[in-house]
Amino acid sequence: MDDDKRFMREALKLARRAEAHGEVPVGAIVVRDGEIVAEGLNRRESWQDPTAHAELVAMRRAAEELGSWRLEDCTVYVTLEPCPMCAGTLVNARVDRVVYGADDPKAGAVRSLFALAEDPRLNHRLEVRAGVLGEECGEILTQFFRSIRRRRKEERIRVEADEEESKDVV
Numbered sequence: 001m002d003d004d005k006r007f008m009r010e011a012l013k014l015a016r017r018a019e020a021h022g023e024v025p026v027g028a029i030v031v032r033d034g035e036i037v038a039e040g041l042n043r044r045e046s047w048q049d050p051t052a053h054a055e056l057v058a059m060r061r062a063a064e065e066l067g068s069w070r071l072e073d074c075t076v077y078v079t080l081e082p083c084p085m086c087a088g089t090l091v092n093a094r095v096d097r098v099v100y101g102a103d104d105p106k107a108g109a110v111r112s113l114f115a116l117a118e119d120p121r122l123n124h125r126l127e128v129r130a131g132v133l134g135e136e137c138g139e140i141l142t143q144f145f146r147s148i149r150r151r152r153k154e155e156r157i158r159v160e161a162d163e164e165e166s167k168d169v170v
Helices: 002-020 054-066 084-092 134-169
Strands: 027-032 035-041 074-080 097-102 127-130
Touching: 002 027, 002 035, 002 054, 002 074, 002 097, 002 134, 027 054, 035 054, 054 074, 054 084, 074 134, 097 134
Parallel strands: 074 097, 097 127
Antiparallel strands: 027 035, 027 074
């Protein structure tokens, strides 16, 4: 369990890097035999790629590093509950275990909306551990989206003020 927290802290560092690049702050790492095999952070904006979620970036890199798409004996640590695309990839990659921080009530496909990782109808199931450093993982996301909303509001106010000023000039 201490390893889960240690590795989640590494994923949080990646989430902070994603935020610094203007991405939604989500980070992920792939671990095998107690060693980090690969890491990833959200890159959707910078790569203009809808599939560039942190855990997919990390799993692609792990497959390349290990020379196999089968990520057996691997654990994926991710700061936000995987979406349907990512949860499906965890299953298809034969990942043994996923550990995530914050629940995602709007898109979570591991526990919140769906339970793809443990669905007995699928050909592979993986162990799930939810809520590891969940408060910290959730807080970075909350602050990020709060900041976006604040900037949008400030921009709207500025545009409205400019429009009012234009009317006064005419």
